[in-house]
Amino acid sequence: MANITITRKEKEKTRHKAEILQAALNLFSDKGFGNVSMQDIAAKAEFSVGALYNFFAGKEQLFGELMGDCSDRIYQMLSPIFDSEMPDDEKIRTYIRAGVRLLEDNLKFIRLYVSQYNSLTPAPTHSPKAAENMEIKLKEKLLNTIKSGIRNKLFRAVDEQTATNALCATMEAFVLKSSENFDKAKIEQGLKNIETLFVDNLLKNEGRSNA
DSSP states (O other): OOOOOOOHHHHHHHHHHHHHHHHHHHHHHHHOGGGOOHHHHHHHHTOOHHHHHHHOSSHHHHHHHHHHHHHHHHHHHHHHHHHSSSOHHHHHHHHHHTHHHHHHHHHHHHHHHHHHHSSSSOOTTTSOHHHHHHHHHHHHHHHHHHHHHHHTTSBOSOOHHHHHHHHHHHHHHHHHHHHHSOOHHHHHHHHHHHHIIIIIHHBSSTTOOOO
């Protein structure tokens, strides 16, 4: 198989595109999508407006690419948790605890998404496809983990769909609220409370807690 060589020009183009996306993310998250123009983004990224349009047809396309990049990054962080060999209860604990890193690494994206849609899970007709797909796939993995825990008698015989929806809604509300004023210590404590509420109360053996 022939080696694929990336030219200096292609590398430069990739770097410039990344710089534009980062500048747009900073502006969108600080000012809101509707209050930022392509001229603002060009100035922030230190490109001419004409050069900006060589990369993106408009800020809507730019916004869509931001959503795709950030959604993929979140999925790549959380998906391996459910695909691991950990026991089902540890998978869910780890998923909940990952909320700290999720917020730390994607704070601007989360603030942008919430400011644009006033939710982390807007109606599918308004949601960027990448973000919608990420949510569906992660929710399915969580559902399958709960089903597995029930099947293996690790979890109580709860309604798995209700449990999945409840945990997702709780995590969404918590992340949304925490993104307003990031405080790592408070976030860690809040996630610990969610872990106790859902995992320790979901486990079949009462009184079993995280070791």
